[in-house]
Amino acid sequence: MNYHILKKDELDGFVKKLAKKMKVYAPVAKGHDNFAFEEVASAGEIALSYIPTILPPKKYFMPQREKLLDFDLTGGKPADRAVLDAPELAIFAVHTCDLAGIQCLNMVFSEKPRDYNYILRKEKIFIIGLECLKYCDGNAGCAMVGNHNPNGGYDLFFTDLGDRFIIHVNTQKGEELVENMGLAKAAAADMAALDKVREGKKQAFATEPGADPKKLPEVFARAMESKIWHELGARCVSCGNCTNVCPTCYCFDMADTINLDMKTGFRTRTWDSCQFETFAAVAGGENFREERANRQRHRFYRKFKYPLDKFYRSFCTGCGRCTRTCMAKISLKDTLKALVAEHK
Numbered sequence: 001m002n003y004h005i006l007k008k009d010e011l012d013g014f015v016k017k018l019a020k021k022m023k024v025y026a027p028v029a030k031g032h033d034n035f036a037f038e039e040v041a042s043a044g045e046i047a048l049s050y051i052p053t054i055l056p057p058k059k060y061f062m063p064q065r066e067k068l069l070d071f072d073l074t075g076g077k078p079a080d081r082a083v084l085d086a087p088e089l090a091i092f093a094v095h096t097c098d099l100a101g102i103q104c105l106n107m108v109f110s111e112k113p114r115d116y117n118y119i120l121r122k123e124k125i126f127i128i129g130l131e132c133l134k135y136c137d138g139n140a141g142c143a144m145v146g147n148h149n150p151n152g153g154y155d156l157f158f159t160d161l162g163d164r165f166i167i168h169v170n171t172q173k174g175e176e177l178v179e180n181m182g183l184a185k186a187a188a189a190d191m192a193a194l195d196k197v198r199e200g201k202k203q204a205f206a207t208e209p210g211a212d213p214k215k216l217p218e219v220f221a222r223a224m225e226s227k228i229w230h231e232l233g234a235r236c237v238s239c240g241n242c243t244n245v246c247p248t249c250y251c252f253d254m255a256d257t258i259n260l261d262m263k264t265g266f267r268t269r270t271w272d273s274c275q276f277e278t279f280a281a282v283a284g285g286e287n288f289r290e291e292r293a294n295r296q297r298h299r300f301y302r303k304f305k306y307p308l309d310k311f312y313r314s315f316c317t318g319c320g321r322c323t324r325t326c327m328a329k330i331s332l333k334d335t336l337k338a339l340v341a342e343h344k
Helices: 008-021 096-110 116-123 172-181 188-206 213-221 228-235 292-304 306-311 321-325 332-343
Strands: 002-007 023-029 035-040 065-072 079-082 089-094 125-130 156-160 164-169 252-258 264-271
Touching: 002 008, 002 188, 008 023, 008 089, 008 164, 008 172, 089 096, 096 116, 096 125, 096 306, 116 125, 125 172, 156 172, 156 188, 164 172, 164 188, 213 292, 213 332, 228 292, 228 332, 292 306, 292 332, 321 332
Parallel strands: 023 089, 089 125, 125 156
Antiparallel strands: 002 164, 023 035, 065 079, 065 264, 156 164, 252 264
16 A cells, blocks of 8 residues: 655645646635535645535536536537536545545446546546544434445545644555655554554544444335334425435436527536425326425435445445434434334
């Protein structure tokens, strides 16, 4: 494994050098316990200690609103021109829960038919992870789903050792960057310090409350008719907040807009939500998930059942965003614990 060292007082120089190569986005404080990924030009703007941002870095891989193509009907037959806005950029200080979310999206959009807009865009994004060394808050569940430790999905990964960062180089792009930055290689003492930090982290995350993940597959295999879904449906207001902030929700809607000349226009796709009443509506007035209880059940199954069957991994990253942003105060972890208790 390839590890390098960056002293704390050298971080600002690192960020400024990187910003000369490409745009850099990092978590920025937006008030009490609110953070957002925004463009930065120096280390002083970055919040290195933060709970998960309001929106995950998903917004750079899959923009909330994206033009896909322009079309022109003036020639007698449709003429389409694909549009892709994919600038080179770096995302700095990405927590492991969000790295897991990006890995999930990579799997989904790489399936046939492949989403080339997503694939080409992600190739232009340089990812720098940052290890979370303490439990964020009671809403987080990263240890519950095994996402509290780094598990790939980055070019570089920073771990705070106190007076310095130890950096794991995971890709060729990462190797080229650290060489250009002139960073020193980690010594045996640095690796020992990393082991000590990781050992202390085990204790910090061992007390995280939550359901036993080993029990969840069996629980969801029998939870389709649970009364808990009706309880959630009675509280849910169908605002869609939970899916908009989720690192792994990828549903979208497509729309064609005709210009005033009635001959040219463009196609866009926009984030959609399975929690909206219109999401499962089809021609003829039929709605396959008209009840809010059914939509809530679908959301949980899309995290803990269907992706396990297809991709062999949970699509809940444990970030806790859905719970923090829920207008009805629906807690994902409380719901899981209730399902486990009902299963017993």
